Amino acid sequence: MLSYPPSLSLAHLPTPLHEAPNVADLLGPGQRLWVKRDDETGCTTSGNKLRKLEFYAAEAMAQGADVLLTAGSALSNHCRTTAIVARQLGMEVALLLEGPERPELDGNFLLMALVGASVRTVPEDSTYSAMDELQDMAEKLRAEGRKPYIVPPAGTAELGVVAYAKAVEELLGQCEESGLRPDALTVTVGSCSTYAGMVLGAAVWSGSPEPPPVIGFSISGETSRATAKTRRLIDETAAYLGLVPCVAEGNIRILDQYRGEGYGKADPSVYAFIHDVAQRTGLILDPVYTGKALAGTLAEMRSGCLQDAREVVFVHTGGVFGLYQKRDGFDLAWQAI
Ligand SMILES: Cc1ncc(COP(=O)(O)O)c(C=O)c1O
Structure with missing residues (x-):
C-alpha cells in the first residue's frame, strides 16, 4: 500500500496503546478513552x-x-x-x-x-x-x-509526515489485534506534520473508504492557517510517495478553541487539568502541547464533535521536559502526613 523511505530504528516501537484509567466521569455515557503512548518512544528522546x-x-x-x-x-x-x-x-x-x-x-x-x-x-x-x-x-x-x-x-516536511503515516499503520494494527474499532483519533497540532501524517495514514491504512476521523487540536495557529498548511503537507507528501490523492477536504479537522492565548501560554485551568489527570491516571501532560489537546479531546467527547464517538484514541506526543520550564504555573505542595 505504501512503501516508506529508508529509516533508522531509534524509537522503542510499537509504543503501548491502553485505555486511560479512572476517567469515566470526565467522559460522556458509554465512552472510552484510549491513549497511544508516543510519550514513551524513548526516555530522553521521548515524544513524536x-x-x-x-x-x-x-x-x-x-x-x-x-x-x-x-x-x-x-x-x-x-x-x-x-x-x-x-x-x-x-x-x-x-x-x-x-x-x-x-x-x-x-x-x-x-x-x-x-x-x-x-x-x-x-x-x-x-x-x-x-x-x-x-x-x-x-x-x-x-x-x-x-x-x-x-x-x-x-x-516538518515530507519525511516528518511519512513518519506519522507509519505511526498510524502501527496504531491501527494494534487496534485490530485487540478488537478495538476507534471512532476517532485525536492529537496535538503545532507545526502540523504529525497531524498531516495521521490524516494521510488513516486514509491509506484504515482499509475503509471512510477512515476514522482524525481531530487535531491546535496549540498555536488558527484553524484556517493550520488547515491550509496540513493540506499542503499532505499533498506534498502524497506526491513524494507517488500516491494518488486520497485525502478529502473534510478529513482535515482542526479545532483551535483550546489553544488559549497561543503558543506556550496556558491559563490556570490547563495547569489544574494536568494536575488532575496526573493524579487520576499517572499520565504526564504538558501545558504547551498535550495538556491543551487532551483537555480539548475530553470536552469534545462530552459535548462537541466527538459526543457520538464511543472509542477515542488520543495520541500522546510527549513533552515532559517542557513541564520543568513551566513549573511556575502549577499550584502544588507536598501533601504532608
Ligand atoms: C510534545 C509535542 N506534542 C506535539 C507537538 C506538535 O507536533 P507537530 O509540530 O508535528 O504538529 C510537538 C511539537 O513540537 C511537541 O513537542
Missing part, C-alpha cells in the same frame, strides 16, 4: 519528534553528514530530541533556538547543554527565516570542512 528523526537521520547518514542542524522555539522538544539523536549517532549538533541568549539550563535546555549542542539564538517574537539562518549556519560549517544536514524546523 523521534519518529520523524528516524527518517531524517537516515537521510543524514546516507549523505555522510557529521553535524545535524535544526531550529525550534524556546520550548522545543524537537531540538532536544535532535541534539540527543545526533550524539547517539556520533554526530555534532547545532541548534537555532528562539529565546534568551543565556536561558536557565532547565528542562529541554538542560539536556541540550548536557549533550553539548552549539546554539545560535534569536529573540522570541522576532521576524526571521529559520531556513535562511540554518543555511547560513550550514555554510559556515561547510567552510570549516564539516558536512551539515539540516533537519527541517520541527521536523
Whole structure:
C-alpha cells in the first residue's frame, strides 16, 4: 500500500496503546478513552519528534553528514530530541533556538547543554527565516570542512509526515489485534506534520473508504492557517510517495478553541487539568502541547464533535521536559502526613 523511505530504528516501537484509567466521569455515557503512548518512544528522546528523526537521520547518514542542524522555539522538544539523536549517532549538533541568549539550563535546555549542542539564538517574537539562518549556519560549517544536514524546523516536511503515516499503520494494527474499532483519533497540532501524517495514514491504512476521523487540536495557529498548511503537507507528501490523492477536504479537522492565548501560554485551568489527570491516571501532560489537546479531546467527547464517538484514541506526543520550564504555573505542595 505504501512503501516508506529508508529509516533508522531509534524509537522503542510499537509504543503501548491502553485505555486511560479512572476517567469515566470526565467522559460522556458509554465512552472510552484510549491513549497511544508516543510519550514513551524513548526516555530522553521521548515524544513524536523521534519518529520523524528516524527518517531524517537516515537521510543524514546516507549523505555522510557529521553535524545535524535544526531550529525550534524556546520550548522545543524537537531540538532536544535532535541534539540527543545526533550524539547517539556520533554526530555534532547545532541548534537555532528562539529565546534568551543565556536561558536557565532547565528542562529541554538542560539536556541540550548536557549533550553539548552549539546554539545560535534569536529573540522570541522576532521576524526571521529559520531556513535562511540554518543555511547560513550550514555554510559556515561547510567552510570549516564539516558536512551539515539540516533537519527541517520541527521536523516538518515530507519525511516528518511519512513518519506519522507509519505511526498510524502501527496504531491501527494494534487496534485490530485487540478488537478495538476507534471512532476517532485525536492529537496535538503545532507545526502540523504529525497531524498531516495521521490524516494521510488513516486514509491509506484504515482499509475503509471512510477512515476514522482524525481531530487535531491546535496549540498555536488558527484553524484556517493550520488547515491550509496540513493540506499542503499532505499533498506534498502524497506526491513524494507517488500516491494518488486520497485525502478529502473534510478529513482535515482542526479545532483551535483550546489553544488559549497561543503558543506556550496556558491559563490556570490547563495547569489544574494536568494536575488532575496526573493524579487520576499517572499520565504526564504538558501545558504547551498535550495538556491543551487532551483537555480539548475530553470536552469534545462530552459535548462537541466527538459526543457520538464511543472509542477515542488520543495520541500522546510527549513533552515532559517542557513541564520543568513551566513549573511556575502549577499550584502544588507536598501533601504532608
Ligand atoms: C510534545 C509535542 N506534542 C506535539 C507537538 C506538535 O507536533 P507537530 O509540530 O508535528 O504538529 C510537538 C511539537 O513540537 C511537541 O513537542
